[in-house]
Amino acid sequence: MMAPVLKVTDLKKAYGAIQAVGGVSFEVMPGEIFGVIGPNGSGKTTMFNSVLGQISPDAGAIELNGKNITGLSPLELSRRGVGRTFQTLQVFGKMTVRDNLIVAAQEHTGSMFGRMFAPPDSGLGAKADALIDQFRIRHVADSLANTLSYGQQKLVDIAMAFMAEPDLVLLDEPCAGVNPSLVGGISTLLKDLNRTRKGSFVVIEHNMDFVMDLCHRIMVMVEGRVLAIGTPAEIRANKEVLDAYLGN
Numbered sequence: 372m373m374a375p376v377l378k379v380t381d382l383k384k385a386y387g388a389i390q391a392v393g394g395v396s397f398e399v400m401p402g403e404i405f406g407v408i409g410p411n412g413s414g415k416t417t418m419f420n421s422v423l424g425q426i427s428p429d430a431g432a433i434e435l436n437g438k439n440i441t442g443l444s445p446l447e448l449s450r451r452g453v454g455r456t457f458q459t460l461q462v463f464g465k466m467t468v469r470d471n472l473i474v475a476a477q478e479h480t481g482s483m484f485g486r487m488f489a490p491p492d493s494g495l496g497a498k499a500d501a502l503i504d505q506f507r508i509r510h511v512a513d514s515l516a517n518t519l520s521y522g523q524q525k526l527v528d529i530a531m532a533f534m535a536e537p538d539l540v541l542l543d544e545p546c547a548g549v550n551p552s553l554v555g556g557i558s559t560l561l562k563d564l565n566r567t568r569k570g571s572f573v574v575i576e577h578n579m580d581f582v583m584d585l586c587h588r589i590m591v592m593v594e595g596r597v598l599a600i601g602t603p604a605e606i607r608a609n610k611e612v613l614d615a616y617l618g619n
C-alpha cells in the first residue's frame with residue numbers, strides 16, 4: 372500500500388458562530404491530482420489555509436509524508452516541499468516575468484535581507500528558464516508582469532509556485548478570472564507538470580469541466596463538511612452530490 376503524501380484528519384475551524392470547516396478528513400496519494408469542489412462559503416479556502424499554516428485550525432491533524440505538520444509556518448512548510456497559489460494573483464507587477472520566478476524561489480530559501488545580499492543568481496535562472504519554456508511564456512519572459520493579460524499573469528503565478536520544486540502544490544481556483552479560452556491550456560499544463568515533475572496537486576476550482584477533466588479524485592465540500600470523495604465518474608453519478616451541488 373502506498374502511503375499518502377497528505378493526510379488531513381478531522382480538521383475543524385470556526386469563525387465565531389460560523390463553523391467554516393467542521394471535521395474534514397481526506398488523503399492525497401503520491402502523484403495524485405485531487406480536486407476540491409463545493410459552493411461558495413463551503414470552507415474550501417479555510418481548509419487550504421489550515422493545511423498551509425496560514426491559519427491555525429481549532430482541531431484536527433495534518434500529516435505530510437507521515438510527519439505531523441499541524442501548526443507549522445508557511446515558510447517551514449515551503450521548505451518541506453509544500454507550495455501554493457492563491458485565489459488572487461500574487462505576482463509583482465513592476466518586475467519582469469523571469470525576475471518574478473527568481474524572487475519566488477528566493478522567498479522560500481531565506482529572509483528579505485538574505486535575498487538582497489545573496490549572489491545574484493545561484494542556479495535559479497536556469498530553473499526559471501525551464502519553467503518559462505514549460506509554461507510557454509518565453510515571449511514575455513522579459514516583460515514587466517503588469518503588461519501581461521490576466522490569464523498570462525495567472526500562468527506566471529502558477530509557475531512561481533513550482534520554482535521551489537514542491538512535492539505537493541495546493542492551487543486555489545487557478546481558473547478564476549481567466550478567459551474561458553485559456554482554461555484548457557491551464558489543464559494541459561497542470562497535467563504536463565504532474566507527469567514531468569511527479570508532484571501531487573490539490574486543486575480548488577469552480578469550473579466543473581476543468582475539475583472533471585483534470586482530477587484523479589474529487590472531494591465535494593458542503594457547509595464545512597465532506598459530502599463525497601471519489602473519481603470524476605463516481606462524483607458525477609453520486610445522487611447526494613447531484614442534489615446538493617451539481618443540481619442547483
Ligand SMILES: Nc1ncnc2c1ncn2[C@@H]1O[C@H](COP(=O)(O)OP(=O)(O)O)[C@@H](O)[C@H]1O
Nearest residue numbers: 386389391409410411412413414415416417418
Ligand atoms: N477570516 C474570516 N473571518 C470570518 N469568517 C470567515 C473568514 N474566512 C472565512 N470565513 C467564513 O467561513 C466560511 C467558509 O469560507 P471559505 O473557506 O472562504 O469558503 P470557500 O473557499 O469554500 O468559498 C464562510 O461562511 C466565510 O464567510
Ligand SMILES: [Mg+2]
Nearest residue numbers: 415416417458
Ligand atoms: Mg475560496
